[in-house]
Amino acid sequence: MIYLDNASTSFLKPQGVYEAVDRTLRGGAGNPGRGANRVSMEAAKIIYSTRKSLADLFGVNQPEHVILKSSVTESINTVLLSLLKPGDHVISSVMEHNSVLRPLEKLRLDGVITYDLLPCSHDGSIDISRIRDLEKENTKAVILSHASNLTGTIQPIGEVRSKLRNKGIFIILDAAQSAGYIPVRLYEMDVDVIAFTGHKGLLGPQGTGGFVLNDRINEVLNPIFTGGTGSDSLSLVQPLYLPDKFEAGTHNLPGIAGLGAGVRFILERQPDMISKYIINISELLLSALSDMTSIHLIGLPGTQNRLPNFCLSFDYYTPSEAGFVLENQFSVITRTGYHCAPLAHKALGTEKTGALRISFGHFTTMDEVEELIVALKYLDEVKNGD
Ligand SMILES: Cc1ncc(COP(=O)(O)O)c(C=O)c1O
Numbered sequence: 344m345i346y347l348d349n350a351s352t353s354f355l356k357p358q359g360v361y362e363a364v365d366r367t368l369r370g371g372a373g374n375p376g377r378g379a380n381r382v383s384m385e386a387a388k389i390i391y392s393t394r395k396s397l398a399d400l401f402g403v404n405q406p407e408h409v410i411l412k413s414s415v416t417e418s419i420n421t422v423l424l425s426l427l428k429p430g431d432h433v434i435s436s437v438m439e440h441n442s443v444l445r446p447l448e449k450l451r452l453d454g455v456i457t458y459d460l461l462p463c464s465h466d467g468s469i470d471i472s473r474i475r476d477l478e479k480e481n482t483k484a485v486i487l488s489h490a491s492n493l494t495g496t497i498q499p500i501g502e503v504r505s506k507l508r509n510k511g512i513f514i515i516l517d518a519a520q521s522a523g524y525i526p527v528r529l530y531e532m533d534v535d536v537i538a539f540t541g542h543k544g545l546l547g548p549q550g551t552g553g554f555v556l557n558d559r560i561n562e563v564l565n566p567i568f569t570g571g572t573g574s575d576s577l578s579l580v581q582p583l584y585l586p587d588k589f590e591a592g593t594h595n596l597p598g599i600a601g602l603g604a605g606v607r608f609i610l611e612r613q614p615d616m617i618s619k620y621i622i623n624i625s626e627l628l629l630s631a632l633s634d635m636t637s638i639h640l641i642g643l644p645g646t647q648n649r650l651p652n653f654c655l656s657f658d659y660y661t662p663s664e665a666g667f668v669l670e671n672q673f674s675v676i677t678r679t680g681y682h683c684a685p686l687a688h689k690a691l692g693t694e695k696t697g698a699l700r701i702s703f704g705h706f707t708t709m710d711e712v713e714e715l716i717v718a719l720k721y722l723d724e725v726k727n728g729d
Contacts, residue, residue: 344712345675349704350492350520350652350682352542359604360546361603374593376573391609393603400545400606401537401555402528407585408561411553411599415519416442416542418554422515422536422588423447423486423563427456431483436461436469437633437686438491438498443517444686447486452557461487464688466643467494474506484513487520491688493700494642495652497525503535513560521703523609524650535560535571545609546705547602550595560693561585568592598621624703625711628653631716635723641691641698651703654691659726662699667701673718677701 367389369636373382373391375390394406412418423446427433436442437460441469443473450456459477461469474485485507490497503514515532519529522537529537541551569581570591582588604667632640636656643649657665666679668696680697683689688694 345673347701347707347711347715348676348678348705349707350495350543350650350700350702351678352545353546355704356417356546356548357605358606359608360548361616363599363604364548364601367597370605372596374573375596377571377593380574386594389596389600390594392604393599396603396606396610397539397553397555398520399610400527401539402416402530403555403557404586408557409553409555410586410589411551411594412459412589412593413550414442414552415517415538415554418538418552419443419486419515419517419670420558421567422538422560422564423450423484424567426484426560428483429455430481432479432481433594434461434474434477434485434551435459435496436463437489437683437690438467438469439486439686440492440517440519441486441685442519445533451617451710456483460686463527463687465691467491467496467641467691468643468689469498470610471506473500474503475649476510478512482509482512484515486500486515486517488517488519489527489530490525490652490671490685491642491684492520492649492652493682493684493698494654495520495650495693495702496643497521497648497650498660500534501532501669502711518723520650520652522683523605524621529555529557541605544705545602546605548598551598553588556712561588564588566591591594601650619722621651621703621705624707624709625651625653627709627712628701628716631719635719638719638723641693651707652699653701653702654693655723656693656696656698657692660698661696662678662721663696664727665699665722668722669718672721673714675715 372386396405435495447458466690470534515536516534519540522539536556538554542548542549566581568591572587575582639656643652662679669675678700
């Protein structure tokens with residue numbers, strides 16, 4: 344199998360991830376913070392170590408500012424539900440995943456907020472300077488994805504604050520796609536929250552993720568989920584210190600152990616090796632695609648400002664047919680359809696059939712890309728039904 348759906352979830356994982364999950368499940372690591380026994384302490388150490396690695400990755404020096412959740416989706420919901428109050432306005436973009444669009448739309452339908460969306464150009468990039476046209480007196484937050492899950496386009500997030508008239512507006516970043524591939528740093532990018540997922544570029548297991556936040560936004564957020572933390576157990580009120588404030592219930596310990604191993608793998612290599620290698624294999628594919636006449640790349644033509652996600656349309660095949668041929672004749676796994684990004688497809692003109700996305704990962708090999716190119720050449724040359 345040639346697995347090229349890493350933007351959905353990464354596969355393979357580093358050896359250390361498999362070992363960490365296995366060790367945690369078999370080794371009797373207990374429930375962190377629940378008691379002072381040996382296994383509970385061991386679990387707390389594992390969680391701290393992952394939190395610390397994530398803090399290093401996201402450029403925060405207080406590991407307690409890393410909140411561990413089950414996904415970026417749960418993280419975004421937690422932050423938005425806690426932050427937004429009746430009458431607030433939010434700015435986002437048409438390039439967002441449903442994990443941003445649906446919470447915003449639900450809050451709008453519930454009569455809590457209004458929101459406006461930045462448009463994108465044909466290559467999936469957002470013109471950040473247009474943010475001023477959408478900004479209102481009551482704009483409370485801007486929420487944007489760092490990179491598109493569809494086209495791989497990296498957005499100029501570092502420019503958002505300078506373009507806003509009101510510098511106090513909260514900026515929330517969906518780093519689901521970018522984390523693990525390019526630097527994502529809370530203070531350097533001047534954002535208030537980075538929401539991340541563990542199972543894509545960070546190479547952890549599914550069911551892991553979280554968010555990193557600064558003090559300014561922490562002061563205005565209240566817990567959404569409340570419950571056991573193992574701390575202040577006599578109090579009926581959720582502790583308000585981090586990370587307990589946002590972490591009710593037993594953690595996904597095997598997942599968090601695996602995520603820690605994935606993040607350490609990234610930290611040991613970043614930034615150079617991964618990005619240079621991925622640029623090389625991306626160039627190989629982009630150059631082959633530029634010679635194909637019936638397969639069209641939607642998005643940026645080069646490797647600048649992009650992740651290795653490639654969105655394709657075909658003259659002779661629907662995306663589903665092309666995906667079927669790639670899988671059944673060439674064992675190449677891709678993702679077809681709408682990629683949970685309905686407004687991006689609409690903006691890019693692919694809302695009728697969706698598109699086919701190829702996404703490389705840290706372990707995609709040159710040989711695999713060459714085999715992919717052979718398969719794509721076949722689709723380029725052979726009309727459906729011939
Ligand atoms: C940009 C973006 N945001 C959010 C998500 C949701 O990730 P998860 O399902 O892990 O919460 C994805 C995953 O597809 C994504 O690509």
